[in-house]
Amino acid sequence: MSGASDVPGARGPGDPREAIFEVVVTQLTYEADAVVSVRLERPDGAPLPAWEPGAHVDLLLPVGITRQYSLIESPPDFSSYTIAVLQQPNSRGGSEYVHVFLRPGQRVALGAPRNHFALDPAPHYLFLGGGIGITPLLSMVRAAALRRARWSLHYGGRSVRSMAFAQELVAAHGDAVRLWPADERGPLPLGELLRERADDTLLYCCGPAPLLSAVQEQAERAGWPREAIHFERFAPTVHAHGPDLPVTVVARRSGVEVLVEEDESLLDGLARAGVSMASSCRAGVCGACQATVLDGVPDHRDDVLTPAQREAGDVMMPCVSRARGERIVLDV
Ligand code: FES
Structure with a gap:
C-alpha cells in the first residue's frame, strides 16, 4: 500500500496474531511537494522484521489513528524502516499528523510487515506508478535490477516537483525509468504502454483509483491475462457481489x-x-x-x-x- 490509504480503521484490541513494535522516528526528509519520508528504528537498535518488496506496515499514531504505508527501504540488517507519506488535502488525520506533529525522537508503534503485492519471479516487468503510488515500486525495481530481470518503470505525477524519488530513480536506473509529469508531458500513455505484451511480462501498478481503473481497462482491452496484472490500491473499489444476507x-x-x-x-x-x-x-x-x-x-x-x-x-x-x-x- 503506498503513500497511505486514508481508509479509516484501527487494529482491534487484543490482536493475538500480529506483533506491535515500538519504534522511534530517527529522520524526517522532505522528498517532494507534500511528501515526507520517515525513518523508524527500534529504541534499542534491535533489528526489525525482514520484509520483501511490496510489503507494507501499519503505523499506529499516538492519536489513535492507524494507517498503512509501503516500506520503501531498509539497510541489509533491517535496523530501520523507511516509509513515505503524502499529505492528503482531505486527510482524515493520519497524513496530517505525520506532516505537522511527527518529529525525530518521537515514539510510535508499528505492526509487522504484510505483503499482498509481492513481486513474483519473472524475466520481464512493467511497473506503472502514479503519484505517491511510486512507494511500493521503489523496492520492486531494486529487486528486479538485482535479479537481472528486464524491466521498465513509467512514473506519472502532476509535476516533477510533486514526484518523490524521481531524480534518484533516474540517477540509479537511467533509461529504465521514464518520468511523465503531466504538466510537461501529459498523462501516462497507457494505450501505448500496454498495447503489446511479451508472454513473460508481469505488470505491477500502484496509484490513485482513476489510474488503476484506466490501466485495468487498457490491459484487458489489450488482452493481458488477469494473472499477469498486479495492483496495489489505496482505497476500496466497488465489487459486484451477492446480496447482504444473514x-x-x-x-x-x-x-x-x-x-x-x-x-x-x-x-x-x-x-x-x-x-x-x-x-x-x-x-x-x-x-x-x-x-x-x-x-x-x-x-x-x-x-x-x-x-x-x-x-x-x-x-x-x-x-x-x-x-x-x-x-x-x-x-x-
Ligand atoms: S482489515 Fe480486512 S483487509 Fe484490512
Missing part, C-alpha cells in the same frame, strides 16, 4: 458459532461473539484480517486477493467479504 459463521478454532446480521461484517460479528481477529483498514485493502476458509464459499469483496485466490476460495477478508450461502466455517 450468515452463520463458525469459528472452528475458537469453538464459536455466531449469526452475523446482514448489516454487520463477519469481522464485527465474530468480535461480538468474543473472537478477536487482526484487522487494520476494515475496508478490504490491507489483508490484515485474512482468514482461512474451512467450509463454505466466500463472496469476495476485497481488493487484496488475486483472481486465482478468489476462485480457490481458501481464504477471505471477513472485514468486507461475506458468504455465498447460509454458513461459512473459518479457521479462527
